[in-house]
Amino acid sequence: MSKFESGEWVMLTSQKGKRWLVRIEDQPYSSHIGGIQLGDIVGKEEGDWLITSTGAKLMLFRPSLQDYIFSMKRRTQIIYPKDLSAMIFYGDIYPGCSIIETGLGSGALSLALLRAMCGRGRLISIEKRPEFALGAKENIDRFFGAPPSNHEIIVGDIEQVCLTCEVDRIYVDLPEPWRAVRNLSSMLRMGGLLVSLSPNVGQVQLMTRELKSNGFGDVENFELMRRDWKIDQLRARPVDRMVAHTAFITVAKRVSSSRGEEPENGNGEAGDFTDE
Ligand SMILES: C[S@@+](CC[C@H](N)C(=O)[O-])C[C@H]1O[C@@H](n2cnc3c(N)ncnc32)[C@H](O)[C@@H]1O
Missing domain, CATH: 3.40.50.150 (Vaccinia Virus protein VP39)
Structure with missing residues (x-):
């Protein structure tokens, strides 16, 4: 995998699973677990760590589709x-x-x-x-x-x-x-x-x-x-x-039948609410 570059999106993830989606710019970023310089992410790889100003560890990932x-x-x-x-x-x-x-x-x-x-x-x-x-x-x-x-x-x-x-x-x-x-x-x-x-x-x-x-x-x-x-x-x-x-x-x-599936009646399963 390639190294992170300026302008890319990064998912910062704490050891407790808290996440922050940030864009790499030449700027500081802070959260309740301390501050970082976003520019420090450039050149790192997915799975690398960054230490915040309070000593907390942040994992670096590219964002998933989720x-x-x-x-x-x-x-x-x-x-x-x-x-x-x-x-x-x-x-x-x-x-x-x-x-x-x-x-x-x-x-x-x-x-x-x-x-x-x-x-x-x-x-x-x-x-x-x-x-x-x-x-x-x-x-x-x-x-x-x-x-x-x-x-x-x-x-x-x-x-x-x-x-x-x-x-x-x-x-x-x-x-x-x-x-x-x-x-x-x-x-x-x-x-x-x-x-x-x-x-x-x-x-x-x-x-x-x-x-x-x-x-x-x-x-x-x-x-x-x-x-x-x-x-x-x-x-x-x-x-x-x-x-x-x-x-x-x-x-x-x-299915090929013009009426599709026949309704099932009287057994408490699908079809109970059909007219037939
Ligand atoms: C719950 S949203 C769909 C969310 C989408 N599956 C997603 O993952 O982002 C329902 C959508 O159906 C559209 N809609 C409602 N009735 C419609 C119709 N008769 N024809 C086309 N679209 C319709 C609404 O405008 C709305 O954008």
Whole structure:
């Protein structure tokens, strides 16, 4: 790995895990664990240490995508890393796949998708609010250093946008995702995956019913919790506080039957709320 240069972003990390994202300039920087001269980072490498004026140690790292997402300008709610990582894996993203995503929001999901696509394939992001689309584009271009050539942004309402392509994957992060299902189903190839994220279970129920009525099967709904642990010489226990609920994730596959998956009735499982 190359040595740090002036103008680069660096994630300063204390021994207790506190982080500060700073840009290397010829200036002092101070926090509650003491001060440093940012210019002293030039010539050091990732994993090197810097000692503050109070004698505390700071580790030096280049920011990860997660660090970047939490530091970028956010005009909308973004998807948390624990959900982003699962959405990429359960959505089976691979270099070269074609994806439609809606809404674009602040661009956090787009960044994770583009990273996993490794510069190949095609991502089309559909966002109805022009100011959000512009903000997300700035976040994405800044992360990659230039607009990614495999990314296209369409400003429009997903309920009305008409695309003739058939993609491998569809990602949905909308307040009313069920309203987009009928239109989106015609843009997904048979066997393709749709991944949706919703904070409320009422959204998930409506979404599941709509998916099953519009040519989707193998529908899974789940949520993920991350519980951090405090481990030192005296303690080994979960931390007192955690980000508990964030959202539910829905994964479904496009199937050839015109009605999709048959509802399951009377057994307390998916389908209880369908009309049949
Ligand atoms: C929660 S944000 C998406 C956040 C995004 N996934 C991220 O990671 O930054 C939801 C977005 O959906 C957009 N939206 C809502 N309804 C829409 C529609 N019918 N068509 C397109 N975009 C829509 C909103 O403007 C908003 O930007």
